Amino acid sequence: MNTAESQGENRNSDSWFAVDIHPWVFFSSATIIIGAVVLTILFHARIDDIFETIQTSIASGAGWFFVATMNIILVFIFVMMASRHGDIRLGGSDAKPEFSVLGWFAMLFSAGMGIGLLFYSVAEPMFHFISSPTAEAGTPEAARRAMDLTFLHWGLHPWAIYAMVGLALAFFSFNKGLPLSIRSVFHPVLGDRIHGAAGNIIDILATVATLFGVATSLGLGVQQVNAGLNHLFGIEQNTTVQLILITTITAAATWSVLAGLSAGIKRLSELNLILAGLLCLFVLVVGPTVFILNALGENLGHYIQYLPQLSTWNETYEATTWQHSWTVFYWGWWIAWSPFVGMFIARVSYGRTIREFILGVLFVPTLITFLWLTIFGNSALHVELFGAGGIGRAVQDNIPVALFVLLDNFPLTAITSMLAVIVIITFFVTSSDSGSMVIDIITAGGNPDPPKLQRLFWAVLEGAVAAALLVGGGLVALQTAAITTGLPFALVLLFMIYSLFRGLSTYKEAPGFSMLPYEHGRLLRTIPSHPQPEMVHGHVMWRPHRKNTESARGRRGLFGKRGKQ
Amino acid sequence: MVEQIHQRFQGSCMMLMRQTGDGVAFLGSCFLVHSDGYLLTTSRGAPEDADLVVVPTSTEEIFPRMTRDQVAPLPVEVVSRDTAHDTALLKIVPELEIRIPDGVLSDGERTPQGATVMALGVPFGYYGVHSVLATHALLAGRLQTSDGTRLLIIDRRVQYGDAGGPLISASDATVIGILGNIFEPTHFTGVEPPQGIALHTNLSYAVSIEYGAAMLAALV
Numbered sequence: 001m002n003t004a005e006s007q008g009e010n011r012n013s014d015s016w017f018a019v020d021i022h023p024w025v026f027f028s029s030a031t032i033i034i035g036a037v038v039l040t041i042l043f044h045a046r047i048d049d050i051f052e053t054i055q056t057s058i059a060s061g062a063g064w065f066f067v068a069t070m071n072i073i074l075v076f077i078f079v080m081m082a083s084r085h086g087d088i089r090l091g092g093s094d095a096k097p098e099f100s101v102l103g104w105f106a107m108l109f110s111a112g113m114g115i116g117l118l119f120y121s122v123a124e125p126m127f128h129f130i131s132s133p134t135a136e137a138g139t140p141e142a143a144r145r146a147m148d149l150t151f152l153h154w155g156l157h158p159w160a161i162y163a164m165v166g167l168a169l170a171f172f173s174f175n176k177g178l179p180l181s182i183r184s185v186f187h188p189v190l191g192d193r194i195h196g197a198a199g200n201i202i203d204i205l206a207t208v209a210t211l212f213g214v215a216t217s218l219g220l221g222v223q224q225v226n227a228g229l230n231h232l233f234g235i236e237q238n239t240t241v242q243l244i245l246i247t248t249i250t251a252a253a254t255w256s257v258l259a260g261l262s263a264g265i266k267r268l269s270e271l272n273l274i275l276a277g278l279l280c281l282f283v284l285v286v287g288p289t290v291f292i293l294n295a296l297g298e299n300l301g302h303y304i305q306y307l308p309q310l311s312t313w314n315e316t317y318e319a320t321t322w323q324h325s326w327t328v329f330y331w332g333w334w335i336a337w338s339p340f341v342g343m344f345i346a347r348v349s350y351g352r353t354i355r356e357f358i359l360g361v362l363f364v365p366t367l368i369t370f371l372w373l374t375i376f377g378n379s380a381l382h383v384e385l386f387g388a389g390g391i392g393r394a395v396q397d398n399i400p401v402a403l404f405v406l407l408d409n410f411p412l413t414a415i416t417s418m419l420a421v422i423v424i425i426t427f428f429v430t431s432s433d434s435g436s437m438v439i440d441i442i443t444a445g446g447n448p449d450p451p452k453l454q455r456l457f458w459a460v461l462e463g464a465v466a467a468a469l470l471v472g473g474g475l476v477a478l479q480t481a482a483i484t485t486g487l488p489f490a491l492v493l494l495f496m497i498y499s500l501f502r503g504l505s506t507y508k509e510a511p512g513f514s515m516l517p518y519e520h521g522r523l524l525r526t527i528p529s530h531p532q533p534e535m536v537h538g539h540v541m542w543r544p545h546r547k548n549t550e551s552a553r554g555r556r557g558l559f560g561k562r563g564k565q
Numbered sequence: 566m567v568e569q570i571h572q573r574f575q576g577s578c579m580m581l582m583r584q585t586g587d588g589v590a591f592l593g594s595c596f597l598v599h600s601d602g603y604l605l606t607t608s609r610g611a612p613e614d615a616d617l618v619v620v621p622t623s624t625e626e627i628f629p630r631m632t633r634d635q636v637a638p639l640p641v642e643v644v645s646r647d648t649a650h651d652t653a654l655l656k657i658v659p660e661l662e663i664r665i666p667d668g669v670l671s672d673g674e675r676t677p678q679g680a681t682v683m684a685l686g687v688p689f690g691y692y693g694v695h696s697v698l699a700t701h702a703l704l705a706g707r708l709q710t711s712d713g714t715r716l717l718i719i720d721r722r723v724q725y726g727d728a729g730g731p732l733i734s735a736s737d738a739t740v741i742g743i744l745g746n747i748f749e750p751t752h753f754t755g756v757e758p759p760q761g762i763a764l765h766t767n768l769s770y771a772v773s774i775e776y777g778a779a780m781l782a783a784l785v
Contacts, residue, residue, distance in 0.1 A: 092666075093569070093573065093666070096667060512572070512573035512574065512575075512576070512577075512664075512665070512666035512669075513573075513597055513664065513665055513666070514663070515576060515661055522637070523636065523637055524584065524587055524588055524589045524618075524635065524636060524637075524638055525587060525588050525589070525634060525635050526582075526588065526589055526590075526591070526632075526635070526636055526693070527585065527590050528590070528691075528693065529583075529590035529591050529691060530691055531725040531726075
């Protein structure tokens, strides 16, 4: 009874017909999702305009707020790691981690960042290189600045957000006994009202935002995969191919989520990491190896040196709007995804201490991300600075193709490009299955191991929503809508800091032993008793000389004291 | 650290009592070691002819009443007994949902001599004080009796009611022994002090936990 999974084992069954739903959250979420999809398909142009306007207003008016929020959270996470709270173990002092360190890292990375990184590791440095906000475009200085900005957007800040949400959810669920659900982090303020209407609304919003976030990414992502396949094999770019891709990815994600965390999601994530590692290693070895290794140290050094400056930059004196479509967009994006990724991270982090959790969630994925960005980003910059060029133009034409254009510069293009396609698809599957798992848990009232039928329902609905929006239109509209939730959720994150700090400050480790009262017993009166010699001196049997034992007994009274002679 | 150990083991220690009609009489201490309801105590503290019950002692009250006129006991049975090493394994008869931390039992070898240990028991149960009290001591040494029984010696005088309670290592919060009695060398060696010279000892002993752990391992 000592794992996160075991928390749900009494509520779950292996039967296909078992159900464990939170009726309000489950049915309301499903209704809102289906209703919103229908409305979006019908009026997607208008909805797109509305949310585009909202998004632009947020970026121009509240950019400073996003920047401040991200920095506050990063500092808070550092403080938590160094404080005495770092010793608290998620799940109690006797909790044992459910997954190996490698499996844990693989799942963290695959759910948190994988897919975007594949496309933007080449595209983003290239964008900043050819249109630099702080240096002359196309120069070595622009290349250096491009990596600085890319590191900023994909580095410690997003992982600090995920760590914060994941930590709050894990703490309130595993240590405070509350459901593994977004509502639980509001407990210090709302008290038991989190189990009522207020909590239902919070969980419904989290469910809807997560499903739209994952489904729209899936819908837009298959268009990008299709573009890549077109570049590689000349496969036509059309809806039919994209629907086949959605069906394939959804089928794999459904299998994964039905198989469970250990058998499905973890194995796929590990496979994912191995394949991605092979691709990385290949580019490192056959690419400009020395340039990459030089750049890795220099990029890291620059990042550490300029982090305070970069992370507090608000374009105050430039009077430009570059940040609106980059830094502020990223911050809104990461925040909007944080309920989903944070929840998944919480689910797989049972048994880690808070310090381990922060080290694992903040630093390890950040370092892997930096390694990845350097290998792919700097390889692309090397081609632009010292090679044949052409990647910058490819990025401007079609972002997903940029990775394949880069691989064209190395030998064994067909094999590596195919490997890249497989990695892209497996990253999609791992994002999709972890998203489904999160929705399953929330709509099952916080049951960390929800029944199979519900897992099947949400995994299939996710694919169906992506397919419907792909055919009917509205993918961009709903994705923009999902990102606009970043602003209200930034306020929630600030509140979460207070909530988590308060929860940790008043936390006392629960007693290790507990037993439910025996309700069928009857009350008996206590009657006086005295210790008996055979009970007190039971150890006389250890005496070597029986004779002496007898004599000693004879001379001694009760309790081993000398009696009357 | 000691505070955390106390919190960890707070619900483990219970009163072992004998049921007689509508009443229960105190026999000693015992402690939970398995979520199936297994408890360990001394063999001599669990008479074969008695209707044995245990009474949980943890309470929500900050200052609980010293004496409990009435208690709600749980029937237990002796499932295994090792009289040679003075250890008995009991089992709670009704099926209850019991939560036990992992890795409760250790062995008597790991904790270094001189280390801090904590003893839990109901020291004055015979005198109507129905509460578990915690005390700390040093692991003064390890000894082996003539028949090979391993004993842990602590520099604290236990009371008769403590017998059967757990001796806990403060370094890793695991049980390393079952509390026995005051350590009087004469009981073990048979060598008596000369007439007119009293032997004073503030040391006590506990039977090393491996005998109890082996009994438990044989059953679960």
